[in-house]
Amino acid sequence: MTLPVLIIMAVASIGLTIYALMSGRNEEHDTVARRMSGRTREREEMQEKAKSSVAARMLEKVAPIAIRPVMPKNSAEMSKIRIKLASAGFRKENVTTIFLTSKSVLAVLGGIAVAFYAFNGGNSASNIVGMSLFGAALGFMAPNIWLASATKKRGNSIREGLPDSLDLLVITVESGLALDGALQRVGDEMRNVHPELSEEFQISTREAQMGIPRNEALDNMAERTQVSEMKSLVAIVNQAERFGTSVGKALRHQADALRTKRRQAAEEKAQKVAVKLMAPLILFIFPALFVVLVGPAAMRMYEMSQSNSALF
Numbered sequence: 120m121t122l123p124v125l126i127i128m129a130v131a132s133i134g135l136t137i138y139a140l141m142s143g144r145n146e147e148h149d150t151v152a153r154r155m156s157g158r159t160r161e162r163e164e165m166q167e168k169a170k171s172s173v174a175a176r177m178l179e180k181v182a183p184i185a186i187r188p189v190m191p192k193n194s195a196e197m198s199k200i201r202i203k204l205a206s207a208g209f210r211k212e213n214v215t216t217i218f219l220t221s222k223s224v225l226a227v228l229g230g231i232a233v234a235f236y237a238f239n240g241g242n243s244a245s246n247i248v249g250m251s252l253f254g255a256a257l258g259f260m261a262p263n264i265w266l267a268s269a270t271k272k273r274g275n276s277i278r279e280g281l282p283d284s285l286d287l288l289v290i291t292v293e294s295g296l297a298l299d300g301a302l303q304r305v306g307d308e309m310r311n312v313h314p315e316l317s318e319e320f321q322i323s324t325r326e327a328q329m330g331i332p333r334n335e336a337l338d339n340m341a342e343r344t345q346v347s348e349m350k351s352l353v354a355i356v357n358q359a360e361r362f363g364t365s366v367g368k369a370l371r372h373q374a375d376a377l378r379t380k381r382r383q384a385a386e387e388k389a390q391k392v393a394v395k396l397m398a399p400l401i402l403f404i405f406p407a408l409f410v411v412l413v414g415p416a417a418m419r420m421y422e423m424s425q426s427n428s429a430l431f
Contacts, residue, residue, distance in 0.1 A: 190219065206345040207269040208315065221262050229258025273315050274346050280313030281348050282381055284320075285374035293367045298356070299327050319344055334360065348377060 191197045197215065204214050233254025237247040284305050291301040306320030319340050326336040334357045341353040352373055359369040 202342065202345070203266055203270060205343045206273065207266055208273050208318075218262055218266070222259050225258035225261050226255045227258070229261075230255030270345065274344065276313065276315045277319065277344055277346050278348055279381075280309065280316040281346075281352070282374060282377045284309055284313065284316055285352070285370060285377060289367060289370045289374055292370060298360075298366060299324055299333065319349075348380075 201215050204218060230251045234247055234251035237250040287308060288301050288305050291304050302320045303324040306317045306324065309317040323336045323340040326339060327333050337353040337356060341350040355369050355373050356366060359366045
């Protein structure tokens with residue numbers, strides 16, 4: 120009886136030893152993998168910092184020269200540019216410098232690229248100069264076109280998210296929350312659905328927490344977004360607080376108005392579909408129908424005319 124017991128104990132000890140060695144090796148492998156991943160992450164962060172520092176140094180060297188031709192004459196124009204960039208979602212300190220610098224850089228690059236293309240095409244000197252000026256003007260206007268497109272896209276997303284956010288805001292205000300808490304709660308809840316509007320609500324809430332008056336924080340939000348519906352909402356909330364009326368009722372009326380306006384906009388788009396379909400129908404569908412319907416009759420008439428001319 121002792122020999123089988125010893126064999127079983129030996130096999131069990133060998134198995135436990137192998138298991139301990141394998142687990143230790145796995146733990147060592149996991150530790151090494153974590154260290155390697157940490158070093159890789161640190162290396163990537165260092166590379167990103169190096170790239171950003173190189174870009175920052177290049178911007179510091181190029182910006183003072185490139186910004187001179189497009190520098191606004193007064194601070195009012197500079198503030199307008201800053202507001203436009205904030206409406207598109209760009210609020211960093213150096214974003215105005217980058218935007219103005221890009222206008223000059225793209226103008227020079229566009230002019231050089233078009234001049235090189237025109238010179239290789241064998242154009243005359245006057246044509247090369249005219250085409251290079253056109254390329255420079257196009258490069259100079261490209262940042263403005265991009266900014267207008269980005270502002271419009273962000274404004275549309277904020278406009279589409281306002282009715283749903285207002286419904287949730289009405290529920291939170293009527294349930295007993297203050298307006299600041301309601302804005303913060305709506306901003307948190309709408310983060311995944313409408314991130315642009317959620318960001319604006321959170322910025323307004325932080326400004327109010329920092330000591331800025333609520334009406335001023337709301338006015339700043341309306342000024343940043345440059346959306347007419349947001350401006351009317353802020354005006355209604357400020358008037359309700361100024362005259363002591365119910366903010367919940369004011370928000371409910373505004374939510375109903377925005378919902379009606381969104382339905383009317385959808386109906387307007389639906390009615391425009393018939394007008395927009397006229398051009399493709401006339402250019403593509405009708406000619407094919409004419410060929411299918413009138414083509415055989417035209418060929419028959421041509422054959423009959425040829426036969427009649429042969430008889431005479």
